[in-house]
Amino acid sequence: MSQRAAFRRKQTLFRWVTVTAVLAFFVLPLLGMLDFTTKVRRGGRTLATWRTLSHVSEISTRYPALKEGFLASLGLCVITVVLMLALLVPTMTWVRLRLPGLSRTVEFICLLPLTVPAIVLVVGLVPVYAWVFYLFNESTLWLALAYVVLVLPYAYRALDAGLRAIDVKTLSEAARSLGASWFTVMWRIVLPNLRTAVLSASFLSVALVLGEFTIANLFSRRNLQVAMYQLGKSDAKISVAVGLVSLVFAFVVLFAMSFVGSGRGGRRARRAAAPAIPAASPAAAAAKES
């Protein structure tokens, strides 16, 4: 008995050590950033940078590029998430219902972007975007098309896990037999049961789009990251402060996601009597989903 208790104590200790190490890995750079933004050259501290940042009107007048990049990234998040969901949810459901033989192919295609470096993607996309910019306008929001490709692997994984957890075939057949149209099946039966998965996929996409730099920069479009980079050349402090805010925001989003996952959708997990392991860090949550 005491042996088992000792083992359990050891296990708890190990868990805490791991969690602390992982947290330190993520938190230390953030602390460094915070330190940098509050430092005064000859010693002492100032909150001037943060004060500037907390005044929205001041930012938009003093750093118009930052405002432009922020709004562009926000728009890109929304468009990417909507496009991704509209593309993936019906496709994946349909493949599961009617074309199970294609599921490997679809998975392969969706995971492909993971293996393609962003720079290669850009080389491939240049002619496409040349036409898009020529035919329509030069809006940064067109980048959403490339971002949908970029988020495919993560979104696919998240949605796939959700679809696996429910018997889509039986549920949709039951709904069909009760008189539901395909649209009703998607809207009233499949989506509500995929709630958690859809949220995960969306959060992951948002986190990814907010942090995207390479593609935007190579296309000379200004999103949040590009704006921050450009700003860093003239006003490093404000740039790092914005970087810190966006990092913390992404962490919070991912952290929230792990709680959403264990909330309503956790009914199933609780029934399976799995011991609840607290989500150690946003990174762990992200790793779990991808």
Added chain:
Amino acid sequence: MTVASPNAARGVAVELIGLRRTYGTVNALDSFDLHLAPGEFVALLGPSGCGKTTALRCLAGLEDPDAGRITIGGRDVTALPTNKRDLGMVFQAYSLFPHMTARQNVEFGLEMRRQDKATRAKRAGDMLDLVGLSTQADRYAHQMSGGQQQRVALARALAISPQVLLLDEPLSALDAKVRTQLRDEIRRIQLEVGTTTLFVTHDQEEALAVADRVGVMRAGKLEQLAAPLELYARPASAFVADFIGLTNRLRGRATGDRAEILGGSVPLLPGSGSGDVEVLIRPEHIDVTPDADGNASVLSASFLGAHGRVTATTDAGEQVLVQVPSASLPDFSPGQRVRLTPRGDAALAVAL
């Protein structure tokens, strides 16, 4: 054709005509014909892969037949999608919508039919009452037992007053006791509402116990469609005789409408072969008596509750199962000589 339901008038006739469905090289359905009388409860029975589920799914519109026609109440529905066919369906398991309560599940079909809230609530209450679950109305699927879930699924299927009720092995995921209980309840409810019902199962006891008629399927075809008693007593083919209940296969000689086996003579069913044959005879259609000069010796004797079973080997080397009353079981012990005689009930013989 016997139809047991007093409410049969409410049901409609269903016809499946010349259905064909192939998967690659496998004929799941091969010129399959089935007619259900209004209000009739028909069970399709067969080994796995015989096409029984495909037949049901074709009727449901979840599977498109390659050829053939389906009519419900005289209306051709072959080209109609599932949601326009007006059916109620109960699946094997996990078909309740997990994000809805029992009541919401039952109301779903009514909502699809644009019934107002009050009507829906009343109907859902009535249906949950019918399946004895009115106290569980606000529970979610994961809060109910398998048997309760299937009851809700049945209530949901019947709430829309469908023209046809389809049951796709609804009991196979339940444990034995709940299975018998729910089986009888399904029959009671079906008789009460009088809906024409097609029931697919691989469990012969289930099929024989509840159905007006049972169809035995094999390789995409209907081998025999008859009332349970008829199916058991007068199987149309060796496959049916083998599949339904226990059967001995004994070599004998058939002349005219009788055959010689075990030193006795049995009348043969129509369709039997002649000459050298195998006679398919039920364990309860053979008598066994201790006899030192007998024609067989006991291999084993086992107690099965209400009756016992004696396994004997004839002098010709054939193994024979015989059903005996439990009380006479102590008369038999392994190695003992016995005399086996056919009782004289009609049996099927197949030519060798």
